[in-house]
Amino acid sequence: xxxxxxxxxxxxxxEAMPGESLLSLLRREGYLSVKRGCEEGDCGxxxxxxxxxxxxxxxxxxxxxxxxxxxxxxxxxxxxxxxxLQQAFVDAGAVQCGFCxxxxxxxxxxxxxxxxxxxxxxxxxALDGNLCRCTGYKKIIEAxxxxxQRMKP
Amino acid sequence: xxxxxSFRVVGKPVAKKDAPALALGAPLxxxxxxxxxxxxxxxxxxxxxxARIRAIDISAAEKLPGVHAVLCHTNVPRVMRTTAxxxxxxxxxxxxxxxxxxxxxxxDRVAAVAAETAAIAEEALRAIRVEYEVLEPxxxxxxxxxxxxxxxxxxxxxxxxxxxxxxxxxxxASHVDTMVGEPDRAxxxxxxxxxGEFVTPYAQHTPIETHCCLAxxxxxxxxxxxxxxxxxxxxxxxxxxxxxLPVSRIHVVKPRIGGGFGAKQEVLIEDVAALLAxxxxxxxxxxxxxxxxxxxxxxxxxxxxxxxxxxxxxxxxAAVDLRVLSNTGAYGSHALTVSCNCGSxxxxxxxxxxxxxxxxxxxxxxxVAGAYRGYGATQAAFAMESxxxxxxxxxxxxxxxxxxxxxxxxxxxxxxxRALGEGSEGVEQSIGSTGLxxxxxxxxxxIGWKKKWGNAxxxxxxxxxxxxxxxxxxxxGSSIPQVDMGGAFLKLNEDGSFNLLxxxxxxxxxxxxxxxxxxxxxxGVNVEQIVVTSSDTxxxxxxxxxxxxxxxxxxxxxxxxxxxNAAAQIRKVAARLLSAKASEIRLExxxxxxxxxxxxxxxxVACHSLYEHDQHQIAGFASHISEKSPPPFSAHFAEVVVDxxxxxxxxxxxxxxxDCGTAINPQLxxxxxxxxxxxxxxxxxxxxxxxxxxxxxxxxxxxEYKIFCTRDVPQLTxxxxxxxxxxxxxxxxxxxxxxxxxxxPAISNAIFDAVGVRLRQxxxxxxxxxxxxxxx
Ligand code: FES
Ligand code: FES
Numbered sequence: 001x002x003x004x005x006x007x008x009x010x011x012x013x014x015e016a017m018p019g020e021s022l023l024s025l026l027r028r029e030g031y032l033s034v035k036r037g038c039e040e041g042d043c044g045x046x047x048x049x050x051x052x053x054x055x056x057x058x059x060x061x062x063x064x065x066x067x068x069x070x071x072x073x074x075x076x077x078x079x080x081x082x083x084x085l086q087q088a089f090v091d092a093g094a095v096q097c098g099f100c101x102x103x104x105x106x107x108x109x110x111x112x113x114x115x116x117x118x119x120x121x122x123x124x125x126a127l128d129g130n131l132c133r134c135t136g137y138k139k140i141i142e143a144x145x146x147x148x149q150r151m152k153p
Numbered sequence: 154x155x156x157x158x159s160f161r162v163v164g165k166p167v168a169k170k171d172a173p174a175l176a177l178g179a180p181l182x183x184x185x186x187x188x189x190x191x192x193x194x195x196x197x198x199x200x201x202x203x204a205r206i207r208a209i210d211i212s213a214a215e216k217l218p219g220v221h222a223v224l225c226h227t228n229v230p231r232v233m234r235t236t237a238x239x240x241x242x243x244x245x246x247x248x249x250x251x252x253x254x255x256x257x258x259x260x261d262r263v264a265a266v267a268a269e270t271a272a273i274a275e276e277a278l279r280a281i282r283v284e285y286e287v288l289e290p291x292x293x294x295x296x297x298x299x300x301x302x303x304x305x306x307x308x309x310x311x312x313x314x315x316x317x318x319x320x321x322x323x324x325x326a327s328h329v330d331t332m333v334g335e336p337d338r339a340x341x342x343x344x345x346x347x348x349g350e351f352v353t354p355y356a357q358h359t360p361i362e363t364h365c366c367l368a369x370x371x372x373x374x375x376x377x378x379x380x381x382x383x384x385x386x387x388x389x390x391x392x393x394x395x396x397x398l399p400v401s402r403i404h405v406v407k408p409r410i411g412g413g414f415g416a417k418q419e420v421l422i423e424d425v426a427a428l429l430a431x432x433x434x435x436x437x438x439x440x441x442x443x444x445x446x447x448x449x450x451x452x453x454x455x456x457x458x459x460x461x462x463x464x465x466x467x468x469x470x471a472a473v474d475l476r477v478l479s480n481t482g483a484y485g486s487h488a489l490t491v492s493c494n495c496g497s498x499x500x501x502x503x504x505x506x507x508x509x510x511x512x513x514x515x516x517x518x519x520x521v522a523g524a525y526r527g528y529g530a531t532q533a534a535f536a537m538e539s540x541x542x543x544x545x546x547x548x549x550x551x552x553x554x555x556x557x558x559x560x561x562x563x564x565x566x567x568x569x570x571r572a573l574g575e576g577s578e579g580v581e582q583s584i585g586s587t588g589l590x591x592x593x594x595x596x597x598x599x600i601g602w603k604k605k606w607g608n609a610x611x612x613x614x615x616x617x618x619x620x621x622x623x624x625x626x627x628x629x630g631s632s633i634p635q636v637d638m639g640g641a642f643l644k645l646n647e648d649g650s651f652n653l654l655x656x657x658x659x660x661x662x663x664x665x666x667x668x669x670x671x672x673x674x675x676x677g678v679n680v681e682q683i684v685v686t687s688s689d690t691x692x693x694x695x696x697x698x699x700x701x702x703x704x705x706x707x708x709x710x711x712x713x714x715x716x717x718n719a720a721a722q723i724r725k726v727a728a729r730l731l732s733a734k735a736s737e738i739r740l741e742x743x744x745x746x747x748x749x750x751x752x753x754x755x756x757x758v759a760c761h762s763l764y765e766h767d768q769h770q771i772a773g774f775a776s777h778i779s780e781k782s783p784p785p786f787s788a789h790f791a792e793v794v795v796d797x798x799x800x801x802x803x804x805x806x807x808x809x810x811x812d813c814g815t816a817i818n819p820q821l822x823x824x825x826x827x828x829x830x831x832x833x834x835x836x837x838x839x840x841x842x843x844x845x846x847x848x849x850x851x852x853x854x855x856x857e858y859k860i861f862c863t864r865d866v867p868q869l870t871x872x873x874x875x876x877x878x879x880x881x882x883x884x885x886x887x888x889x890x891x892x893x894x895x896x897x898p899a900i901s902n903a904i905f906d907a908v909g910v911r912l913r914q915x916x917x918x919x920x921x922x923x924x925x926x927x928x929x
Contacts (some may be wrong), residue, residue, distance in 0.1 A: 034181075035184075035411070036184065038443040039442065039445060041293060044442075045888060073178035078177070086173075086177060090173050090830055093169070093172075095169060095172040096661040097361075097629065097661025098172070098176070098411075099182065099411030099412060101175055104285065106577045127862075127863040128862050130862070131361055133412050134828045136825055136829075136831030137861075137866045138596075139823075139824060
């Protein structure tokens with residue numbers, strides 16, 4: 001089945017297999033920042049932005065993305081010009097193994113797009129569906145607050 | 154080694170080398186490297202906890218179009234071994250083979266397939282016909298050694314490879330006992346004797362990336378395994394053993410990996426992936442689902458820890474008796490060494506004159522235990538630090554004072570160091586550095602201990618809520634002495650940069666960065682000048698891998714020595730260029746500097762040595778073996794609120810003060826501590842495997858097996874207390890494991906402080922708290 005989507009600003013046509021999850025399709029198409037941690041919607045490693053809202057790609061069928069706008073971490077920044085969230089994660093020491101990082105950054109982006117100056121409670125709330133077993137979350141929360149501060153208009 | 158006056162790179166919060174790429178979502182993990190048209194591997198797990206496979210028919214599966222290999226016990230050679238990634242010969246029993254005619258827990262391997270798609274692979278699994286003879290399972294570790302209990306390892310070829318007690322016919326996977334002095338007499342003569350039984354649950358590491366491995370047949374007949382492992386060299390050896398191939402035929406590469414925490418010190422699925430690739434002649438990618446990860450990877454040994462301590466009224470310690478019953482599950486991976494660690498990482502903390510320590514690890518038909526951050530110290534520290542709290546209360550003294558008075562000091566030794574090794578005698582050592590006293594003091598200050606401890610006003614009830622405060626002291630080790638070895642190789646390039654090749658394994662801990670800092674410090678360059686290649690068995694020197702809190706301490710020392718070796722060669726070339734004495738040349742800011750201030754860049758030195766005169770490669774190589782295992786020390790403090798109506802325990806504040814020697818990278822050391830502490834709090838409050846009466850795990854998903862998320866994090870303070878360990882690189886010890894041991898006792902002690910009941914069975918769920926309150 002053909003799926004038409006916009007991924008990271010580019011219009012794409014993908015061939016999805018019947019019953020295929022959006023996670024599987026995106027990874028097959030090379031968006032490898034979208035991680036697979038449980039495939040049951042519980043870990044947040046597969047978080048993407050769908051029309052700007054953070055969703056779990058493993059819970060969606062590829063077909064549900066038809067005509068919609070997807071953002072993955074690949075679309076945020078580059079090594080020369082990282083997104084402020086990416087830079088803040090590096091600076092705050094919020095990246096240990098890095099497996100949860102893309103999902104965390106996208107959940108944080110969805111938050112900052114809506115609420116540019118969140119308090120700590122709002123950050124915790126926004127990242128609550130993203131599991132991390134390495135960091136204890138402290139530096140992740142700090143990174144999001146740091147990015148918010150740096151992104152101040 | 155003596156302490157240098159100041160450091161340039163060590164002790165600085167240098168950014169983690171791989172962090173920028175990881176933050177960009179770069180394809181650096183195993184699953185990201187799967188080539189096109191790679192086959193998909195799948196494993197068939199047993200539905201029974203204990204059964205014999207009477208017959209297995211794989212012919213229908215083999216005939217399915219798109220299926221390229223089917224493995225089971227009838228077509229895979231039987232090689233008894235262990236999955237534990239330890240130094241050889243391993244202290245874990247050889248009670249495992251790739252596929253057996255018997256299954257010993259729900260989820261135990263029965264067969265495996267490789268197929269063109271996941272759907273075909275799953276269809277193939279369904280097409281495998283297995284006839285089981287269901288046997289009575291052993292699910293209670295206390296019943297396992299009773300006479301008449303079903304024997305789990307009745308196969309005649311299960312055996313221990315080192316001379317240690319091993320009696321599979323009694324379901325005994327390992328036994329340790331050791332005694333110092335006359336504990337019985339000392340207990341009789343003690344004024345106070347306290348005793349308790351502490352129960353810890355089955356729990357899991359749950360790395361967010363499950364176990365996964367890509368196996369690729371190479372054109373020269375070798376096999377390349379790209380695998381999420383903590384132990385690439387042990388993985389190479391063990392896969393070679395399983396496939397009956399020389400190690401030269403196996404190439405193991407560890408890419409970035411999504412967490413390990415001990416779970417990936419196990420060579421768990423590499424054997425299956427390798428066999429599937431070998432049989433099919435195609436690349437095969439095998440990844441455990443989250444449910445498989447829960448059920449069939451590894452867990453923390455569930456334990457019943459019996460502890461008795463004796464003291465005099467004046468507070469003197471008299472004796473300790475520690476009895477461990479460890480449930481190793483269906484296989485004895487790490488059974489012996491984890492139970493040894495219960496004694497060796499907990500008993501030396503206080504100066505007990507008389508000691509008895511016994512530990513049995515028993516087989517049951519439950520999921521398999523293994524290495525998990527803390528490695529036995531976690532379970533035993535719960536018991537010890539709880540009873541020390543009780544002792545302080547009996548003596549009417551501040552629990553901090555009790556620890557200060559009895560903790561081992563610099564220059565002192567413990568008879569336990571010599572008595573307890575890894576299945577053999579241990580190694581005598583004296584304490585070269587300890588910051589425990591400062592940890593206790595700084596931690597107490599940070600949590601406001603003086604204002605809160607014993608203060609009735611602070612404790613005043615608010616409705617159903619009660620406040621409490623508790624603490625504990627901890628020690629761990631740094632590497633396995635006279636066993637662990639790490640190697641490092643370093644070469645100079647034309648631009649003054651270096652390639653550092655290490656066997657050491659970065660699990661996300663940041664060890665690549667830490668090791669680069671060590672090299673940069675010696676060579677007088679920036680970390681950016683050190684290009685690190687690690688964990689590739691074809692390219693890098695050997696290293697035992699990332700376990701036993703060894704990488705910074707042990708591999709760091711190998712790097713330091715290799716760098717010093719290269720530095721000496723640089724000085725020699727520079728001496729010629731600067732007409733100075735080699736011994737007087739200093740390396741700083743990317744240059745070699747002679748006493749008068751004349752200097753030459755390392756780039757110039759490199760080009761001279763590569764192209765101009767007496768051409769040679771400036772390169773340093775060293776390996777290091779640790780002679781001791783210097784303990785890091787730590788003090789933890791917890792402030793809790795207990796809701797006496799719901800039983801809910803909320804940790805409000807948590808302080809961990811840790812002495813890891815010199816923190817080579819303070820930000821990473823903090824991160825290690827925060828991660829370990831939060832995992833420990835989560836373990837203390839909510840993590841626990843639940844089983845059906847048939848031994849099947851009931852809560853095998855993150856929805857049912859809850860781990861802490863952002864909303865649950867208490868206010869967490871980490872304090873690094875610097876000391877200088879003379880045997881470590883630039884004074885470093887270890888930091889990765891110790892932090893996980895504190896929360897269970899610190900929170901239990903705080904709960905007692907709040908509501909006056911002792912919780913001796915973890916996790917401290919609302920039901921358990923309410924039950925304890927009812928009993929009073
Ligand atoms: S993989 Fe989608 S939530 Fe875990
Ligand atoms: S950094 Fe490893 S899971 Fe978050």
